[in-house]
Amino acid sequence: MARHIFDLKHIFRREIQMAYVCYYPATGRYLKGFDLPGWGERYDAGRIPKDVPSVFHTGQRRLELSEAPEKVLLKKQAASLPDIFSARSGVRIISERVRQILEAFDPGVHQILPIEAFYRDGSKPDTAYFFLNVTKHLDTVIDEASSVKMAFQIVGEKSRDQMELDPPTARNLVIRKDRAAEHNLWREKRYPYLPLLMSDEMHAEFKAQKIKAYHFWRAEER
Template sequence: MVWGMNLPRAFGEFWPDGDFEGTDASGADGWTMRLKAYYQDNMPTDQKVLFDDGQGNGPLRYPYFVSQKFTNEPGALTGREPRHLSPIESQEPPQSFDIARGSKSLGSLIKLNNRILAVDEPLRTIIERLDPQVHQFFPIMIKLRKGNTPPSKYYTLVIGKYIDSFLPENSTSDAYRSNGENQFIHEETKKAMSGLAFSKALFGGAHLWRERRLSAEWLTCFSDELEAEIANAGLRIPKHFRMKEV
């Protein structure tokens, strides 16, 4: 069996309201400002050229490019002037996320800004055991209000497996809609997602992945084994529903 998880659409325990590395006096998030400073002061000239559009937008284009590394398939083409996403460098992961409002408790899998995912230590351990050396994890300090931190460590999660196992011809017609040539958007209700079909022969032994043709980063897929381990450990993750395997 295969499961599909939607990203949360409202702030709460699975989507805390805050900013990466806090904000400066102008309200800009600290992660963006740190990456801009790296671009301006430390990036080698031959790399700066890759982001220079001739209009002085390099310091903004670099942070955007970095954020795309956390939500897209490694090495994928992205941007108006398409470039392959390069490996994540040591200075690029966000170091902290400062929660400004709400979220006294957090799930084991949460969405941060820019649709970046993070998982706690117990969930990371499960994922790495089932899918060893497939996904990337980078430590991130979650700062609750009043300077407190959650009881477990958190890590940003970069999903490393992307598959073409979605079968529109075996799915119910009201479960998805076209989003361009051979690209689809899924409907997020339980009833609709139960009608989405995937090829077992194509996703095989994968436990955590995303579909290249279906809803980009809005849908995350789990194997039955991973979902069962999450449930047995009592971990809380966003809404997820059974889908069809063919």
């Protein structure tokens, strides 16, 4: 009887598909001390459109080459840098290993541009790094099955077009399997503050390659 129950549980787990929310921990290891030489000066001088920092956070469009950062100065040397970390204004920087995974799963989907990473003494990390702009947006969250609420707009009114987790630490998110099918990394259209979402398959590859990056929590697919 025990073996029979175990088999049923195993089958049930396989039928419940999971996507993963890419939680970005607010710790020093992932929020490296940095600067973006050249880019910061151009932005502060008004030579880069004011909406570019919001693009870093929301990925609402692809950037022109003149708008994207070209260099990142790492202020502290480390024996082992994460494969994904954040820089000024939410700039997301990824290693060569992550770039290869993204291109293998989503060829040509995401905007990935080379960025020169270096330390104060001029030395460079052992791996190449890239600027990542995730511009794929899907509408997959099933609101009534998730711990979410309508968000307030600047004018003080609630809008169903803008949603958020409730509470912000909630880990109950259910997404539509049919809408997420064949997509591996995306943002949610109506959830501007929700982290990136990732497919089971891409998450398994991150785990297999021991990518040092996000923390993950599961979102159920129905």
